[in-house]
Amino acid sequence: MTATESQNWQIDEFLDTYRELMGFVPPRIQARFDRLRDSNPDLLLAEERVRNLICYTDKLDQKTVQLILFAVLAVNLRDAAKLHGLAARRAGASWDELQATIDLAYLFGGLSVANHAPAMMEGIAELEQKNEAGLGATAAPR
Helix, strand or coil, X not given: CCHHHHHHHHHHHHHHHHHHHHXXXXXXXXXXXXXXXXXXXXXXXXXXXXXXXXXXXXXCCHHHHHHHHHHHHHHCCCCCHHXXXXXXXXXXXXXXXXXXXXXHHHHHHCHXXXXXXXXXXXXXXXXXXXXXXXXXXXXXXX
């Protein structure tokens, strides 16, 4: 296997982690992969190795990791909160656990978090429905 083939194999393996986590590769992540695969695959692999070291720790289960990421992103009013809410659901989180996470995020993010919460929850439900219908690859916010 050549170095380029090895890099492409590793890159594809990292893409699979997103498919497993969310049921699809979100468009912005896919765009980053597409751009860096050709222009700077070493950077792409470094980014993904760090992400994996942090997100796939043996200290926290994936449901907890994804709930924490959901809360952090919700406090910052990031649309990617929906993606991590979906990942938390896929890891076994209930709707009540997502709501409790939003409630905690409200403590530090205030009414803006509470006001965005219904749209976030609806967005997660939509992503779930699209995944179930096999449309996950087109489901992420742009």
